[in-house]
Amino acid sequence: MVSPVQTQANAGAHIAVRNVSHWFEQAQGPLQVIADLDLEIQPGEFVALLGPSGCGKSTLLRLVAGLEPATTGSLQHDSQAITQPDPSRIVVFQDPTLFPWRTVWNNVALGLQARGLLKTQRHRVDEALALVGLQSFAQALPHQLSGGMAQRVALARALVNDPSLLVLDEPLGKLDSLTRLAMQTELVDLWQRKGFSVLLVTHDVEEALFMAQRVVVLSDRPARIKQVLVNDLPYPRHRGHPRLAELRHQALSLLGLAASW
Ligand SMILES: Nc1ncnc2c1ncn2[C@@H]1O[C@H](COP(=O)(O)OP(=O)(O)OP(=O)(O)O)[C@@H](O)[C@H]1O
Ligand SMILES: [Mg+2]
Known part of the structure; x- marks a missing residue:
């Protein structure tokens, strides 16, 4: 369903x-x-x-x-x-598992295609690719992408469904x-x-x-x-913020790692 x-x-x-x-x-x-x-x-x-x-x-x-x-x-x-x-509710895993024979566009289109929505909602594929900055790679094949780009395709494939989680x-x-x-x-x-x-x-x-x-x-x-x-620091965050260092210290000790790190 x-x-x-x-x-x-x-x-x-x-x-x-x-x-x-x-x-x-x-x-x-x-x-x-x-x-x-x-x-x-x-x-x-x-x-x-x-x-x-x-x-x-x-x-x-x-x-x-x-x-x-x-x-x-x-x-x-x-x-x-x-x-x-x-x-x-879409899950994105560590491994992007793209279909190697499908272009980036066709990989991202999969979810809509499976739900019979591709004909009327093609623009959503382009929107999802734009969201991850890969419009110009729409016709590329997965082997032509770097690891980061492949993971962005996996994200676009999730975003095309307009997930709420x-x-x-x-x-x-x-x-x-x-x-x-x-x-x-x-x-x-x-x-x-x-x-x-x-x-x-x-x-x-x-x-x-x-x-x-x-x-x-x-x-x-x-x-x-x-x-x-x-962590109530506002976004965009600064990686060097002292609050992050403090929280990191707490997290590491909760995970059982030497608190002197
Ligand atoms: N389908 C399954 N059948 C039997 N045991 C499973 C199954 N899936 C996970 N487990 C067991 O449940 C435990 C938790 O696995 P899970 O994959 O949730 O851990 P995790 O916290 O994600 O670990 P990691 O950080 O290494 O990814 C492990 O001991 C694993 O062997
Ligand atoms: Mg795990």
Whole structure:
């Protein structure tokens, strides 16, 4: 089932995760991955998740995206239960997984094509490419792109659906550090212009703090909320701001790293 297309400006999703616990069946028995987790994302808010490897971050994103049901607890999007994936909640993964034989334009068009909307909504593909600055590469093939450009195509492919929630699972993880810094700024800029809500998972403490308004620090598996760090610095932010250094110190010690760093 597909949702109606939203053509009006998007206010951003309200997401409510209430008392969610999740288990996976493994050969050795059930493995608890998420424990009693409560998390709310306000419309238009940018929230980042930080936590040790394997603690359950990607699993939580999959539950929020509706890719699988939580074992217990409830997840809601604008007061509606999340029961299946929906084009209004798009996940962008670390690996852009573009179709190599399709042009950039045709890769971005996929979502609309799958929903039978491409004929009437072709302009949305051009708009999404413009949003990520790739208009002039519309006819390029994926192998002709750099890693950063390919990740921008993946973003455009998400944005073409005009999502009210962008779910990002380490989307910049494979990029070199300079491209990564540039893309952080671009993503924040996009978010500010479009007004969708964002749930970002990253391993990079600075990235989380630079981009998000709230950084949720999770425990080891099963993931529980250890602490929520609020970053109320206005945008655009300055990477050298002393408040960021202070928050970084807090985040690192919450993650069990030497506080003298
Ligand atoms: N489909 C699955 N079936 C069984 N176990 C799974 C499944 N998906 C994830 N797990 C297990 O759940 C735990 C959490 O995995 P998850 O991918 O959510 O961690 P993560 O926090 O995203 O880790 P990373 O930071 O390394 O990406 C891991 O121990 C993993 O082995
Ligand atoms: Mg993960």
